[in-house]
Amino acid sequence: MEEENKISVDDIILKEIKADRMEVYHVYLNSEQVGYIQLKYGILRVEYPEAGGELLLRKFPKGDNVFELDERNYYLEEAKKAIVIRAINSLAPIKESSSQEDIPDENKPVINDYRIGNYILDEYGEVGQIVAINSEKVFNYETQKKIYIGTVSLKSLKSFDWHGSQGRWLEKCNPIVISDEWLLRLGFSIEDNIATYSGRQHEFSIYTDSNKTWKPLDYKGGFKHLYFVHEIQNLIHALTGEEIILKYNP
Structure with missing residues (x-):
């Protein structure tokens, strides 16, 4: 870039x-x-x-x-x-990344991984913030199992209007892959392979390894790798009770 x-x-x-x-x-x-x-x-x-x-x-x-x-x-x-x-x-506009080719299938999100306030990409590649989630259990005749399907309502970050007021099928939306650009948007500072978030009363750091995935710094023991922006949002909210506010919009 x-x-x-x-x-x-x-x-x-x-x-x-x-x-x-x-x-x-x-x-x-x-x-x-x-x-x-x-x-x-x-x-x-x-x-x-x-x-x-x-x-x-x-x-x-x-x-x-x-x-x-x-x-x-x-x-x-x-x-x-x-x-x-x-x-x-x-x-220059940041090119949103929704590539999940190198991400294991078991780490790709399902509807229960999202919560209101998360940022994702709709089917057109536009960034939106989830303001409502609806899900229902249906029978999949291919797998012969019941599965969850869902819709989300997204608020556009580029206007005050509702983006997709009828909702978006979640299966057509994509999570946002973590990048340096998105870490800066979320308020992280970056030094070498460590990114640090300074909240109102908390400081939280994650680091990236050679596999380009992110993990909490100084955490002892096994931990799920972080691949997506919504995972960082959810983790910081769970640990601190704080909601991340974008420093600047896409």
């Missing part, structure tokens, strides 16, 4: 701003401000596109209100990387 939009860390310009008891930078791309970096009370905040905007990164350097000499370059580079990723996403 960086190649398509031809934006790199080298294109980012930092301008240090004189401030009392904190280290502050305004971040520019082609003379337009695209970020704000602040170190205050030992907390580094990186926001897009300006102060008070979308939080991209939060770190805890050794320095209190000024970086230590041996850490300044490292943290400023990490801040620039986060801003570049977000700037690229704002320039």
Whole structure:
């Protein structure tokens, strides 16, 4: 994606701003401000596109209100990387991924895996938020077993109108495969192979392995791998009681 939009860390310009008891930078791309970096009370905040905007990164350097000499370059580079990723996403529509070719059949969702508030793709590839779920048990003559079929009502994220007010057959909808772009939308910050969500009173991290699946960090024992956006939503809600609010719409 960086190649398509031809934006790199080298294109980012930092301008240090004189401030009392904190280290502050305004971040520019082609003379337009695209970020704000602040170190205050030992907390580094990186926001897009300006102060008070979308939080991209939060770190805890050794320095209190000024970086230590041996850490300044490292943290400023990490801040620039986060801003570049977000700037690229704002320039080009993100291609939604619904590919499930590498996902084991037993991990593909069924109706009972969804709940109201989850984000999924309808049959046209548009992102919607589930506002109602209806299911019923019917007899499948092929398998000679009873199965659940269902419909969902989706609210469009691109307008205030109902998207598919008659409902969508769930079997024609697709879950959203986890990607870096979607983690940023959900409010995660990403560093190497670790993504961290900072909620109102909670911080939760997941990591990805060579199989490109995600698992909770520091969890001991077996755990179902995370493949889809709705699984992250449901897990964080179960652990913290918080609902994830999208930082920006698709």
